[in-house]
Amino acid sequence: MTTSLFTFAFDSAEKPEHDRLGGKCTSLAIMTSAGAPVPPGFAVTTDAFNAVMNQTTLREHIITILDGLDMDDVDEVDKRATHIRELILTQSVPDDVREATAAAYQALMSLCGGEVPVAVRSSATAEDLPDASFAGQQDTYLWITGEHNVHEKIRECWASLYTARAITYRMANNISDEGLSMAVAVQKMVNSRTSGVAMTIDPGNGDRSKIVIDSSWGLGELVVSGEVTPDNFVVDKIMLSVVNRIISDKHEELVPTTHGTVERREIEAERRNSSSLSDDEIIAVAKLAKSAEKHYGCVQDVEWAIDADLPDGHNVLLLQSRPETVWSQKASAVSFVSAGSGIEAITKSLMTQVNR
Amino acid sequence: MTQSVVKKSFPSPYDTTAPKGAEGWQDLYPYNLVFQDNLREKEDEKFWFCDSQHWPNVFKPFEVIGVEFASRCLGAYNTRHYIIPPANGIDFRIHNGYNYFSPVAVSPELIGDRVPHFMERAGYYFQNWTTLLENWKKKVLANIEEMDAINFEVLPDMVSMDDITGGVGMDPSVKMFEDYDRLIQLAYRNWEHHFEFLNLGYVAYLDFFGFCKEAFPGIPDLAIAKMVTGVDSVLFRPDDELKHLAELAVKLDLTAIFAAKTSAAGVLGSLAGTTAGAQWIAAWETAQEPWFNYTSGNGFYGTDVYWRDSLDLPMGYIQDYVVRAARGEQLHRPKDALIVERDRIVGEYSEILEGEALETFQGKLGLARVVYPYVEDHNFYIEHWTMGVFWRKIRQLSHLLHNEGFWENADDILYLSRDEVRPVLFDYANAWGVGTDPIGPTYWPKEIARRTAIVTALETARPAPAFNTPPEVISEPFTLMLWGITTEQVQQWLGVDGGDDTLLKGMAASGGVVEGLARVITHASQLSELQQGEILVATVTAPSWGPVFGKIVATVTDIGGMMSHAAIVCREYGLPAVTGTGKASTVIKTGMKLRVDGTQGTVKILD
Numbered sequence: 001m002t003t004s005l006f007t008f009a010f011d012s013a014e015k016p017e018h019d020r021l022g023g024k025c026t027s028l029a030i031m032t033s034a035g036a037p038v039p040p041g042f043a044v045t046t047d048a049f050n051a052v053m054n055q056t057t058l059r060e061h062i063i064t065i066l067d068g069l070d071m072d073d074v075d076e077v078d079k080r081a082t083h084i085r086e087l088i089l090t091q092s093v094p095d096d097v098r099e100a101t102a103a104a105y106q107a108l109m110s111l112c113g114g115e116v117p118v119a120v121r122s123s124a125t126a127e128d129l130p131d132a133s134f135a136g137q138q139d140t141y142l143w144i145t146g147e148h149n150v151h152e153k154i155r156e157c158w159a160s161l162y163t164a165r166a167i168t169y170r171m172a173n174n175i176s177d178e179g180l181s182m183a184v185a186v187q188k189m190v191n192s193r194t195s196g197v198a199m200t201i202d203p204g205n206g207d208r209s210k211i212v213i214d215s216s217w218g219l220g221e222l223v224v225s226g227e228v229t230p231d232n233f234v235v236d237k238i239m240l241s242v243v244n245r246i247i248s249d250k251h252e253e254l255v256p257t258t259h260g261t262v263e264r265r266e267i268e269a270e271r272r273n274s275s276s277l278s279d280d281e282i283i284a285v286a287k288l289a290k291s292a293e294k295h296y297g298c299v300q301d302v303e304w305a306i307d308a309d310l311p312d313g314h315n316v317l318l319l320q321s322r323p324e325t326v327w328s329q330k331a332s333a334v335s336f337v338s339a340g341s342g343i344e345a346i347t348k349s350l351m352t353q354v355n356r
Numbered sequence: 357m358t359q360s361v362v363k364k365s366f367p368s369p370y371d372t373t374a375p376k377g378a379e380g381w382q383d384l385y386p387y388n389l390v391f392q393d394n395l396r397e398k399e400d401e402k403f404w405f406c407d408s409q410h411w412p413n414v415f416k417p418f419e420v421i422g423v424e425f426a427s428r429c430l431g432a433y434n435t436r437h438y439i440i441p442p443a444n445g446i447d448f449r450i451h452n453g454y455n456y457f458s459p460v461a462v463s464p465e466l467i468g469d470r471v472p473h474f475m476e477r478a479g480y481y482f483q484n485w486t487t488l489l490e491n492w493k494k495k496v497l498a499n500i501e502e503m504d505a506i507n508f509e510v511l512p513d514m515v516s517m518d519d520i521t522g523g524v525g526m527d528p529s530v531k532m533f534e535d536y537d538r539l540i541q542l543a544y545r546n547w548e549h550h551f552e553f554l555n556l557g558y559v560a561y562l563d564f565f566g567f568c569k570e571a572f573p574g575i576p577d578l579a580i581a582k583m584v585t586g587v588d589s590v591l592f593r594p595d596d597e598l599k600h601l602a603e604l605a606v607k608l609d610l611t612a613i614f615a616a617k618t619s620a621a622g623v624l625g626s627l628a629g630t631t632a633g634a635q636w637i638a639a640w641e642t643a644q645e646p647w648f649n650y651t652s653g654n655g656f657y658g659t660d661v662y663w664r665d666s667l668d669l670p671m672g673y674i675q676d677y678v679v680r681a682a683r684g685e686q687l688h689r690p691k692d693a694l695i696v697e698r699d700r701i702v703g704e705y706s707e708i709l710e711g712e713a714l715e716t717f718q719g720k721l722g723l724a725r726v727v728y729p730y731v732e733d734h735n736f737y738i739e740h741w742t743m744g745v746f747w748r749k750i751r752q753l754s755h756l757l758h759n760e761g762f763w764e765n766a767d768d769i770l771y772l773s774r775d776e777v778r779p780v781l782f783d784y785a786n787a788w789g790v791g792t793d794p795i796g797p798t799y800w801p802k803e804i805a806r807r808t809a810i811v812t813a814l815e816t817a818r819p820a821p822a823f824n825t826p827p828e829v830i831s832e833p834f835t836l837m838l839w840g841i842t843t844e845q846v847q848q849w850l851g852v853d854g855g856d857d858t859l860l861k862g863m864a865a866s867g868g869v870v871e872g873l874a875r876v877i878t879h880a881s882q883l884s885e886l887q888q889g890e891i892l893v894a895t896v897t898a899p900s901w902g903p904v905f906g907k908i909v910a911t912v913t914d915i916g917g918m919m920s921h922a923a924i925v926c927r928e929y930g931l932p933a934v935t936g937t938g939k940a941s942t943v944i945k946t947g948m949k950l951r952v953d954g955t956q957g958t959v960k961i962l963d
């Protein structure tokens with residue numbers, strides 16, 4: 001795939017720069033070059049966003065609009081946010097940005113052997129920092145087909161930098177709007193039979209010897225948004241064996257339609273209470289998460305999917321991986337009654353046994 | 357998952373009747389080992405579980421010696437030597453021919469007072485482990501040597517002239533009585549020593565185990581076992597010796613002789629006369645002491661066959677190994693790979709910890725590794741070597757008395773209790789002294805026939821898994837570790853889990869997933885039925901089944917925890933194993949296709 005100032009293919013040989021690609025795309029590019037099974041795609045870089053913003057005085061204008069905003073005044077925040085987004089959506093896109101994006105999109109389609117749906121996601125430069133849990137603050141558009149629609153969704157991603165939620169979040173966390181920019185990920189849509197998230201830590205107690213997987217049928221958005229109760233698997237990270245599993249009643253799934261949209265549908269009786277992952281798949285997902293953690297050298301929060309079109313052994317795809325933000329900043333809650341060694345500690349643990 | 361677990365109980369032993377034809381079985385066993393009618397109320401308050409791991413078959417009266425010595429000594433080390441704060445011994449009863457255990461807890465108000473004693477006594481042993489263990493080996497070997505020197509001989513027609521001229525003034529019956537008593541005492545001594553280190557070995561292991569469960573909540577038991585267990589136990593040495601002998605045969609170009617598949621005598625006959633053959637025979641003879649003091653049983657039965665007494669057995673294994681070695685197969689256990697895997701596991705868990713937690717982990721793992729080899733190694737010295745010599749001497753005495761007409765079958769002594777043998781010896785020596793006929797030959801054949809019928813009737817029924825109401829939670833460390841009797845296991849026996857009839861759950865004792873055909877083995881004598889690539893399904897396995905582990909692809913047992921012999925052997929051989937399923941050997945039939953998942957602890961019947 002081609003790479004330009006305005007686009008960056010995930011499999012590019014160039015070094016990915018966080019400032020240009022944003023957190024999500026940087027991570028995807030790094031994962032791709034490390035051989036991780038991520039779906040192919042490209043980034044629309046922050047240079048593209050900057051080119052759009054800087055061709056006029058739009059950026060200064062936005063700062064003026066936000067000036068003196070009271071973040072507790074919900075109606076006012078909403079009003080100004082809507083106004084800013086409209087300005088961005090109607091701002092013309094320079095030809096060189098549009099052409100570069102079109103070329104990257106066409107290259108991706110030819111790599112996939114024809115026109116396939118893509119996901120268009122925002123990739124903010126402020127997102128995914130370990131100290132700012134920005135996840136989910138920007139938009140994601142799935143099952144987008146056709147060059148025109150992709151262009152539109154890229155603009156919507158740019159605009160999503162100014163949702164009311166994002167504006168108040170930045171204000172609350174003292175993130176400056178100066179130099180704020182946004183990259184966008186365009187990535188082949190995974191045909192998810194099952195998807196979910198995996199953390200390389202037990203979020204319940206900070207135990208780093210576990211990988212905890214949430215999994216449900218269809219696309220992952222319902223798991224991420226918490227609209228469906230997923231199956232939950234706890235895997236020992238070292239032994240790669242399942243140590244606990246809870247199969248939930250998964251009432252709904254999000255599935256692609258034939259005309260390039262997604263629909264929510266009720267899950268038929270026999271599937272809703274059966275495991276959304278086989279044992280082999282649980283282990284494959286855990287291995288994926290473990291290798292992401294090893295690669296980044298810190299606890300990861302991984303989005304993954306099982307692609308219905310791919311054969312066993314090749315069907316587990318990594319959608320994204322980012323540092324886990326809660327436990328990495330505090331000590332594990334796992335405590336030891338039987339600290340120390342030798343006879344005192346042995347006696348103590350024998351006594352503990354009695355009270356179990 | 358069920359929200360409320362219905363409290364269920366196992367039947368009372370008093371309501372569990374023996375099979376038809378076994379009436380009066382109680383009289384075959386000591387009065388204190390059977391449930392007495394007048395103690396029903398007291399006995400029914402206790403929970404009893406069947407130990408078919410060590411005693412899968414019905415006891416013949418003499419064989420009670422094993423459970424008596426082992427259980428008594430285990431108890432004494434907890435209760436009287438080391439004063440283990442929460443645990444006394446494990447009480448035992450024989451019911452319908454099978455052994456039942458009931459752990460004896462210490463009253464909560466007494467536990468505290470025991471702590472300083474435990475710390476002083478156990479602390480001393482932990483601190484001086486290596487030197488004490490060296491001394492242990494000396495004591496145990498001296499007892500074996502003394503036992504081995506015992507020799508039961510027919511009383512002579514006349515006291516020897518040497519005894520006359522030496523002024524001995526006693527006849528050989530004195531020595532016969534003394535030897536019999538001494539043989540029993542020596543076995544007793546080595547069962548004492550058996551537990552001198554074992555209980556503490558478990559305590560240290562459990563300490564590490566408990567820490568791992570705290571530090572890594574939900575860590576698989578298998579992970580802990582793999583970090584602690586050695587890869588080079590003495591217990592595997594006999595099998596290794598056979599492999600070396602097989603390799604030597606290939607190296608000396610003797611393959612054809614072994615391929616002929618004849619008896620040990622046949623092979624040895626064919627080898628004799630050539631230089632290469634003589635070299636091999638010399639190696640074979642060297643290997644026998646002590647490594648052929650090894651049984652395919654478990655040391656608790658008088659009919660256990662020891663390699664040394666039945667050379668066809670090791671020779672048969674060697675012949676299999678020769679065929680495989682000649683094909684270029686690797687016979688030896690993947691020791692290097694096991695060490696690499698063990699180090700990886702320890703390394704990855706260590707990485708997660710830091711500071712005090714890491715130090716604790718390393719300290720406890722260190723101690724567990726120092727003490728743990730004993731948990732495996734002792735088995736060779738006691739169950740195999742000591743008991744091999746013991747049963748050989750008992751059988752020698754039995755054969756002697758059989759020849760004197762006391763009973764019809766050579767090994768019938770096993771139908772007498774050890775205390776009934778003494779009057780038999782006196783009867784024999786008395787008649788010899790008086791110059792008349794002993795009474796035994798007119799009494800015992802009929803009595804033994806009656807007892808044989810009872811034992812045979814008892815053997816028609818499998819033991820009930822447990823009696824009475826289980827405690828809410830099973831926490832006694834030895835019960836958990838050695839027998840794998842967990843709260844979940846008991847619920848499964850009770851049928852509380854319900855659900856899928858084709859899915860058996862047990863302990864994830866040795867990792868890996870494999871599919872294959874089942875071969876159900878309920879007795880060591882059936883081992884030869886095993887075919888290459890089959891899954892061994894057994895009530896229980898003995899470590900000495902080692903040589904068949906080269907043939908099979910997985911093991912499933914009814915009984916046994918993470919530290920059961922099947923689990924240890926499978927880990928050493930790198931085979932998947934699921935232990936403690938409770939019912940695999942009755943639910944699964946030979947020829948069924950199974951999927952054994954030793955990592956998850958499940959066995960799925962595929963057809």
